[in-house]
Amino acid sequence: MIRHAVIFVLKHAHGSLQEKAFLRDAKVLKEIPGVEKFERLRQVSKKNDYQFGFSMEFKDQAAYDAYNVHPEHVKFVEERWKREVERFLEIDYEAL
Numbered sequence: 001m002i003r004h005a006v007i008f009v010l011k012h013a014h015g016s017l018q019e020k021a022f023l024r025d026a027k028v029l030k031e032i033p034g035v036e037k038f039e040r041l042r043q044v045s046k047k048n049d050y051q052f053g054f055s056m057e058f059k060d061q062a063a064y065d066a067y068n069v070h071p072e073h074v075k076f077v078e079e080r081w082k083r084e085v086e087r088f089l090e091i092d093y094e095a096l
Contacts, residue, residue, distance in 0.1 A: 001095060002058045004067075007043060007050040008088035014051070022084050025076075026054060032070045034063035050089070064092070 012018040023040055030038035041053040058064040067073055 002061065002064045003055065003093040004058065004064065004090075005053060005055045005093070006088050006090045007048075007053040009049065009051050009086045011084055011086045018084070022080060023052065025080065028072055028076060029054070029056070032067055032072050034058050034067050 010019055010022060012022065026040060027038075029035060036057040036059070038056045039054065041055060043050045043053055058067060
């Protein structure tokens with residue numbers, strides 16, 4: 001199993017319609033084959049200034065690789081992520 005997580009800061013004002021639309025529209029990612037346990041998260045720690053996170057799991061490396069090149073994922077990254085995310089940190093885990 002691979003857990004893919006990304007924490008990020010949006011370019012939009014907090015609570016804005018653009019912020020809400022981005023978080024709403026990201027749900028398209030959970031429809032991509034192989035995506036399991038998709039979550040949209042609000043970051044609450046005072047130890048960093050990231051705002052939100054997405055987390056999802058994949059059965060194996062092949063499922064994760066297929067997700068990365070899936071047209072819906074590529075479209076979201078190109079049309080939304082690159083334009084609306086100010087900065088991010090991506091982490092991919094597998095169980096020990």
